[in-house]
Amino acid sequence: MSDILPLAASRVQQRRTVWAPRLRPLPLGKGFLPWIAPLTILLIWELFARLGGLSPNILPAPTKVAATAVKLIENGQLLPDLAISLMRALAGFVIGGSIGFTLGIAVGFSRLAEALLDRTIQMVRAIPFLAVLPLVIVWLGIGEGAKIFLVALGVTFPIYINTVLGIRQVDPKLLELGRVTGLSDWKLIRCIVLPGALPSILTGVRYALATAWLALVVAETIAASSGIGFLAMDAREFLRTDVIVLAIVIYAGIGVVADSIARFLERRLLAWHANYAPGARS
Amino acid sequence: MTAVTVEHLTRRYGDRVILRGLNLHIARGEFVALLGESGCGKTTLLRAIAGLDRVDGGRIIGSGRPAVVFQEHRLLPWYTVWRNVALGLPEADGKRLAEIALGEVGLGDRQEEWPRNLSGGQAQRVALARALVQEPHLLLLDEPFASLDALTRIRMHALVKQLVARHQPGVLLVTHDVDEAIALANRALIMRDGRIVAEYTVSPGANARRSHPDAVSLREVLLDQLGVPADAVAA
Numbered sequence: 001m002s003d004i005l006p007l008a009a010s011r012v013q014q015r016r017t018v019w020a021p022r023l024r025p026l027p028l029g030k031g032f033l034p035w036i037a038p039l040t041i042l043l044i045w046e047l048f049a050r051l052g053g054l055s056p057n058i059l060p061a062p063t064k065v066a067a068t069a070v071k072l073i074e075n076g077q078l079l080p081d082l083a084i085s086l087m088r089a090l091a092g093f094v095i096g097g098s099i100g101f102t103l104g105i106a107v108g109f110s111r112l113a114e115a116l117l118d119r120t121i122q123m124v125r126a127i128p129f130l131a132v133l134p135l136v137i138v139w140l141g142i143g144e145g146a147k148i149f150l151v152a153l154g155v156t157f158p159i160y161i162n163t164v165l166g167i168r169q170v171d172p173k174l175l176e177l178g179r180v181t182g183l184s185d186w187k188l189i190r191c192i193v194l195p196g197a198l199p200s201i202l203t204g205v206r207y208a209l210a211t212a213w214l215a216l217v218v219a220e221t222i223a224a225s226s227g228i229g230f231l232a233m234d235a236r237e238f239l240r241t242d243v244i245v246l247a248i249v250i251y252a253g254i255g256v257v258a259d260s261i262a263r264f265l266e267r268r269l270l271a272w273h274a275n276y277a278p279g280a281r282s
Numbered sequence: 283m284t285a286v287t288v289e290h291l292t293r294r295y296g297d298r299v300i301l302r303g304l305n306l307h308i309a310r311g312e313f314v315a316l317l318g319e320s321g322c323g324k325t326t327l328l329r330a331i332a333g334l335d336r337v338d339g340g341r342i343i344g345s346g347r348p349a350v351v352f353q354e355h356r357l358l359p360w361y362t363v364w365r366n367v368a369l370g371l372p373e374a375d376g377k378r379l380a381e382i383a384l385g386e387v388g389l390g391d392r393q394e395e396w397p398r399n400l401s402g403g404q405a406q407r408v409a410l411a412r413a414l415v416q417e418p419h420l421l422l423l424d425e426p427f428a429s430l431d432a433l434t435r436i437r438m439h440a441l442v443k444q445l446v447a448r449h450q451p452g453v454l455l456v457t458h459d460v461d462e463a464i465a466l467a468n469r470a471l472i473m474r475d476g477r478i479v480a481e482y483t484v485s486p487g488a489n490a491r492r493s494h495p496d497a498v499s500l501r502e503v504l505l506d507q508l509g510v511p512a513d514a515v516a517a
Contacts, residue, residue, distance in 0.1 A: 180334065195361075
């Protein structure tokens, strides 16, 4: 597997070696400290906007954005668009994830499948997936299909690569142990290969979540008639910077939520792993 | 009752012959130590008996699957201690049997622990429990104490002796350590160039005490066989 994505490999590597210097723990209120800088920036931003140093056409005050959010929720515009965006992300993620995982399992377990598929998959992967957007619009128009396709395309490869990598990285000594213990092939896969590959697969999931989101933003911004991206592009025509900023904030927020879900999964499923155990940094 | 019989076993890697028509018989309840320099083929023999390596000639006749304890504990890090022990057992009584086996190795209170929280000696005891819970006719020990510190190793010797006496499997212990062989085995075999070239009976007195005259003389003989003459040890 020499042509496996080096990025994926290095991410896994990072996970396995913890050599953080031992710093003195902060005495009090350390939960609050990271918030000081962003809150200060927000405050300065707000002050500038209020005092007229910042034109609303360039950047609206944070409070204005919040007010716009409330208004858009109240008049029923925001939530349906949000729901549509989330559905696209979810559908694309499930489709792309299933394809990537299935291919990854096949190639991970079978040298034949590797010989048949891996080169082709690596070739397709070399295309930046956003570059196919114009073609996708020609094929599928600006309907749901195009967005879901693009998200799925972005998700497939990180999942595929990390699944293959995870399976290939399973310690052969543990497989040997499984064999002398008399495990059937199926139990060998279920009890040893898949759990051993899981840290890598979850790294792929986390990476794929970020890609899915990126794909969605691009697709919705360029070709859509609904969704958060459409909301922002629509607002652009009327110079509604408050709505545009709101859309950006929502994208960021959902990205954070998605990442938290991935971290939560890692903590739950990898409780056995020293790097994910309670108290370890993640 | 026979634990395993090995007849004319041959194994080659390319041009190199690792096992040359090797013969070996181990009865149930018998503890056999296999000594030899690195590369003499002792690990190859053990792996062949375990079914992990193919052989090029000869036969291995045993009853049932042998259990193996390796030099590394090889516990699955994603399973708690008891699940590791229950790995090859039927689901229904896995937990119960694992509990009993862990009690036997003195780890009854660590069942729900992750392997990473165990010390080296504890992990190796879990590996021993995992092997014995299978009730094997033949127990293969591949230098299982080599990576433990000296004190833990001595405690492990006592534990293994006691468990083997209770379960009565035939045991094949591959080791570099002459003292370990004298402390544990009924029979010590010297392997060289893919054959067993000498065989010594270890008296119960020698098993029990390092300073027993039988132990002292056997140690000299074994070391001599392994290419370390007595005057070298004295110096």
